[in-house]
Amino acid sequence: MGGIDQFIHFTGFANMTWGHLIMLAVGLFFIFLAIKKNYEPLLLVPIGFGILLGNIPFMENVGLQIGIYEDGSVLNYLYFGVLKGIYPPLIFLGIGAMTDFSALISNPKLMLLGAAAQVGIFLTFLVALALGFTVDQSAAIGIIGGADGPTAIFLSSKLAPELLGAIAIAAYSYMALVPVIQPPIIKLLTSEEERKIKMKPPRAVTKLEKMLFPIVGLLLTTFISPGALPLLGMLFFGNLLKESGVTKRLADTASKPLIDIVTILLGLTVGASTQATTFLTSESILIFVLGAVSFMIATAGGVLFAKFMNLFLKEGDKLNPMIGAAGVSAVPDSARVVHSMGLKEDPSNYLLMHAMAPNVSGVIGSAVAAGILMGFLLKVL
Amino acid sequence: MGGIDQFIHFTGFANMTWGHLIMLAVGLFFIFLAIKKNYEPLLLVPIGFGILLGNIPFMENVGLQIGIYEDGSVLNYLYFGVLKGIYPPLIFLGIGAMTDFSALISNPKLMLLGAAAQVGIFLTFLVALALGFTVDQSAAIGIIGGADGPTAIFLSSKLAPELLGAIAIAAYSYMALVPVIQPPIIKLLTSEEERKIKMKPPRAVTKLEKMLFPIVGLLLTTFISPGALPLLGMLFFGNLLKESGVTKRLADTASKPLIDIVTILLGLTVGASTQATTFLTSESILIFVLGAVSFMIATAGGVLFAKFMNLFLKEGDKLNPMIGAAGVSAVPDSARVVHSMGLKEDPSNYLLMHAMAPNVSGVIGSAVAAGILMGFLLKVL
Amino acid sequence: MGGIDQFIHFTGFANMTWGHLIMLAVGLFFIFLAIKKNYEPLLLVPIGFGILLGNIPFMENVGLQIGIYEDGSVLNYLYFGVLKGIYPPLIFLGIGAMTDFSALISNPKLMLLGAAAQVGIFLTFLVALALGFTVDQSAAIGIIGGADGPTAIFLSSKLAPELLGAIAIAAYSYMALVPVIQPPIIKLLTSEEERKIKMKPPRAVTKLEKMLFPIVGLLLTTFISPGALPLLGMLFFGNLLKESGVTKRLADTASKPLIDIVTILLGLTVGASTQATTFLTSESILIFVLGAVSFMIATAGGVLFAKFMNLFLKEGDKLNPMIGAAGVSAVPDSARVVHSMGLKEDPSNYLLMHAMAPNVSGVIGSAVAAGILMGFLLKVL
Amino acid sequence: MFDQFSFSNIVENDGILITVVGYVIVFAALLFLYVFIANFQKILLFQQRKKLKDKGHRAADVDDLSISGETSAAIAMALYMEFEEAHDLESTVLTIKRVQRPYSPWSSKLYGLREYPKR
Amino acid sequence: MFDQFSFSNIVENDGILITVVGYVIVFAALLFLYVFIANFQKILLFQQRKKLKDKGHRAADVDDLSISGETSAAIAMALYMEFEEAHDLESTVLTIKRVQRPYSPWSSKLYGLREYPKR
Amino acid sequence: MFDQFSFSNIVENDGILITVVGYVIVFAALLFLYVFIANFQKILLFQQRKKLKDKGHRAADVDDLSISGETSAAIAMALYMEFEEAHDLESTVLTIKRVQRPYSPWSSKLYGLREYPKR
C-alpha cells in the first residue's frame, strides 16, 4: 500500500495549512462580493478565482510545476506579464481606447484636483518608510493611494515584486470599496452649503481638441516624468486610436478582445500570487492598513484642494469641493459617489460630468507619480 | 553555374525524402477529411496544413531558421506554447466558458460513468509499458484514451515531449473517428432490450447550482489531484466566467478570440511537429495502434460500468448503458453517437441530454487522471 | 535642493537633442498624413505615435527601463516579436484570411507580372552593395522594393536588424506614396494607345479552385524557395482557413482581432525603434533614397515586362501594360492607381480586377525573393 | 525493442500500483463531486419545496420537480435537428443584440465614459 | 520590525525630498497640461467666434459657447439612470451596425479584396 | 564610406550571381504556379463543359465560360465607387447576421452545449 501512501502524501488534504484555508475563504469572499454585490466583477471574479487557484495546497518544490512560483508551470508563464510589467501598459492601451477625455478638456483647471489627490501616495510613502519598509517597498505601497490597479501593479513589479500580490489585492479591494470609504470623509470636510454648489455646465469639445489631447498630453507629461512613459504612452496611444477617427478598427480591438485577454490573465495570476505560504505575513496586513490610509488621505487631499481653489475663484465659478474626491481616480466609481452625494443634497444638482474631469486626470496624476518614483529609485547609478 | 548548383542544393526537391512525401499525403488527407467529410474541421484544417508546413523539405541545421525544431524560426517560437504546456490550459479556459454543465448537475450519479471510461488510459498505460516504452512515455500514450486533445498535449509536453506530435495527432484522429469506432463496441456489449431503455427526463438546474459547480468542482478535484490544477483550474475558471452572470464580456472573449487564436497556433504547430525526419518511426505507428486500443477499452469500460450500476438501481431508474460510452468524452461526438443509436432502436428515445452528462464528466475524469500521472511521475524527489 | 537638481537631470528637457526634436516632428508628420490625408492610417498612426514614444528623451543606461533598446522595458518586450520575425508571419496569416485570389486564379499568366516587378529588389541590392553596405544589409535594403511591409521587416530582422527601423519606415512610407511615385513612371514607359488597351473580362472561379490554390501555392513556391516558408506558409494557411468554408470562425479571428493586435504592437514598436540616438545616421538617409529607387525600378520592371509579354500575345489577348505596375504589390493601392489612370484615358476601361492579379502575385513574388535571399545569406555553412 | 511483451517493465516501474491507485483516485474524485452535488441538491430542493408549500403551491407535493418528459423530448429533438443540419445551412437570422457597455479594468463600471455627450 | 516609527529611515532615504519634489512635479505636469489646453482653447474659441461672426451668427456675441444647463442636466440624468440600471436589465435592442471593411496591414485599403465578385 | 561606387564589393559578395539566380527563381516559382493552375483549369473546364453538354446546355459550345464584359464593368465600377467613398460615409446598414454556433477544440462540434435547455 506504499502507492496509496505516496499518493495521499501529494493530495491537497495532506499539504493543507490554516493559511490555505484562510486564503480560500478570502477568494470565495471576493467572488461573493463580485457576484452578489456587483463590486467590480470583471476584476474580482478573476482575482477571487485566482486566489483559489493559488491556494490549492500541493507539495511544493518537487517539480510538479503547479504553483505560480514554480518554474515551468502555466501560471508561472502567465505571471511573467505581471512580473515584468507588461500587462499594465496593455490594459492602459485598452483604457485609453475607451476613455473620453472631453470632461477634462472642457474644464482643464479641474486637472489640478487630479494632482492634489496624489498626496495620498506621497504621505503613505513616508509612513511606510517610517514603519521600516525599504524605500522601494514604501514607494510601491504608497502607490495604492493612486487608486489605479494597473499603475500599482506596474510600479510594484519594478520596485518591490515581493509585495506585488498584497499591493495589487489591496488596490483593487479599496477601489471596490470606494463607495464605503469616501462619503464619510467628504462629509467631514465640507459644509452642507458647499455640497450644494452648482457648477456651470461644461463646454462642448471639438474633434480637433480631442485628437490633439493625447498627443499634447504625451509630450508634456513624459517630458516632465519620462518614467511615466510605459503607462501614459500606452494610455494616450489608445486614446489617439479612438479619437483619430481613422483607426476605429484598432481602437475596437484594443478596447475589447485585447484588454479582455489581458484582464483575464492579469486578474487570475495576481490572485494566484497570493499563495498562502508567501502571502500571509504581517507585512501583507500592514500593507492593507496603509492602503486604506492612503485612500483616505487622497480623498481628503482632493477635497481640501478644491476648497483651496475656491478661494481664488469668483462667485459663480466656484467648484463644488466634493468633486475633489474624484481626483483619486478609481474611475468612474468615485465620480459616481460624488454624483450621488450631490443628488442627495439637491436633487437638481448633476455633478457627474464635472466629477469625471478630476477622475480621469487622477489617472494621469498617479501615472506621473509612479514615473517620478521610478526615476528616483530605479536608477542604477 | 556554382550559384544555381548551390541554390538547387537548397530547394525542397533536393532535400525531399519518401518520408516527406508520405507526410505531405497525410496532411492533404487530413485537410480532405476536414473539408469533405466535415470531421472536426476547426482542428483538422490547422493540423493538416501544419503537417504540410512541417514537411516542406529544406536543408536542416544550416541556420535557415525554417523548421519547427530550429532555433529562431517562427514555428519554433509558436511551438513554445505547446512544448511548455501553455496552450492546452488556455483552450480549457475557452472550453469552460462555453460548456454548460447542467446535464451533469441535474443527474450527478452519471459522473461515475465519466470516471469508469478512464480505464482506457490506465490499461493502455500498462500495455505500453509492457511493450517497452518508458514509464513516462507510457503514461503519455495512455492518455490518448482520455479522448481530450488538450489534456493529451498537456501531459505529453510534461512527460514525453519527444512523442508529443504522434500522441496529439493520434488523439485528434481518433476523436474524429468516434462515430466509426464506438458503435460496434457498444452493440457488442449491450442487448437490444438494454439499448431501448428510456431514462427519466433530467431535472431543471438553478442558476445558483450552475454558479457553485465550478467552484466546488475546482476544490474537490484539485484537492484530490493537485496535478490537474492547470487544466481543471482553467476549465472551471472559464465556466465561472460564463455562469457568474457578471463577467459576460470576459466569457465572450475567452470563448471566441482567445480560444480561436490558441487553436490556430496549437493546431498549426502540432501539425508541423510531425516533421518526417523525426516523426516517421515505428514508435509513431505503435502509438497509433495503442491509441485505437485505448479508445476501444475506454468505450467498453463506460458501457460495462453503466450495466454494473444498473444492478443497484431500481426499475424505472435504470440507465441506458449506451450512455456509458459517452464517458470517454470526445465532446460532443460520442454523445451524439449514443443519441443516434438510441433513435435507431426506438425513434422516441432521446438520449442526447443524458449522454451529455458522462460526456462532460469524462473531460474532468481524464484531467484528473492526467494530474495523478503527473503526480506519480513528474516529481523530482 | 539636490533633489530638484537630480530630478531635472532626468527630465526629457535635460536629455533632449536636436535628433529627438527632428524625430518627434517626423512622428507628428506621420500622424498628420494618416489623419488628414488618410494615407494608410492603420499603419501610420501606430508608427507615428511609436516614433513619438521612441523619442521622448530620457537618461539612457541607468536602469530606468523605458527605452525600446533597454532590457526590461515594456517596449523592449513587445519589440521581441519584431526582432525575432514573429509578427510578420502572423500578419500574413491575417492577410491570407482576408485576401481573395480569384483575380489571379482566373488569369494566371498575370502571375508573371508579379515576378517581373521584383527586379526592383535585386537591382537595389546591387546598388546598395556597390555603395558599400554589407551583403546582408544590401539584401534587406533591396527588399524595400518588394513593397510589402511585413516581408521587409521579416527579412531585415533576419539579415540586418540594425537597419530594421529605417527599412520598415521607408517601406511603409513609399507604400503610402505609391499614388505619387507610380503614375509618372507608367506614363513615361507606355504610349497612349497602350494605356487604352481593353482586356477581356476575367472568368468566374470555382470554389474548388479557390480551395486548392493555397495548397498548390504553398507546395510549389516553398519547394522552390523553402526560405519563403514562414511568410508564404502563413499567407496560404490563412487563405485556406478562409476558402475551406468549414473554418469561418478561425478565419474571422485571424483577420480581425489577431491581425489587429499584431498590427498595433508591430506599428508601435517599429515606430519606437527609430530612437534618434541610433536612427539618425547617414545610412538611414541613404536607405530612404535607395527605397525610392527600388520602388521606381520595380514599377518600370512590371510595365516593361507586360509590354514584352504583349509581343507574344495575339490581338485581343494583349495586356494593358499599365497593370504591370501593380506587380510591385502595395496591395491594393497600386492596382487602384492603374485603375484610375485607365479611367482617365478611357472612362469605359475598368482595369481594377485585372490589376489585382499582378498585385497579389507581387506579394507572393517578394516573399519568394525574401526566401531566396535568406537561403543565400543566412546559412551558417 | 517492441518485439515482445515484457512484464518486467511493468513491475519495475510500479505499473500495477500506478494503475490501480490512479483509477481508484479518478473514481474517488468524481464520486466526491457526485456526493457533494447530490446532497447540495437535496438541501436546495428541500428549501424550494418549502417555499412552494408556504405559497400553497400544489407542485410541492409532486414527487420530483423535474421538467416533463414531453418537453424534454421536444428539446432533444430540436437539438438533434440542429446538430444534423448544422453544416448545411448556417441559418441567417436578424439578430437582436445585447448592447454591451465598455468597461475599464481600473474599475469595471466605466460605462459612461466611452460615449460622452458632446452637445 | 514594525514596532515603532523610525524617522531615521525617512531621513536616510531622502524621504522628505522625494515626497516634496515628487508631489510638486505631479502638480507641475498637470499644471503644464492645463495651461496648454486652456490657451489652446482660447485660440480655438477665438477662431470659432470669428468664423461665426463672419457668417453673421448671433451666437458670436454670447459669452460662452458651452452647452446649456438644461441639456447638460438631462444628459447627466440619463447617464446616471443608465449607471444605476446597468446591472439589472442589459437592455436588448435591435442594433444598427456599421459595416466594417476588411483591411490589410501591407496596405490598409485592401477593402475590395475580401468579397470579390464571382459572377 | 558611401563616397563612391565600389564594384569590387559586388564581385566579392557574388552580387551578380545572387541577383541573376534570385530573379530567375522568383520567375520560376511563379511560372510553375501559373502553369499548374492553367492546366488544372483546362481539366476543370473540360469537365464542366462535358457536364453541360451532357445536360444539353448550349453554353457548352461558347468559346469561353467567362463572365460577360458588361457585368464585369458594372462590378468594377461599383467596387471603384466603394473604394472612393470608403473614407467618408462608412455606410450604416441593418445587419443580417449569421448565427454562429460555439465550438470546442476538443471536438469542434460542441454546438448544443452552450445554450442547454433549462426548462
Ligand code: NA
Ligand atoms: Na490615480
Ligand code: NA
Ligand atoms: Na476524457
Ligand code: NA
Ligand atoms: Na511585392
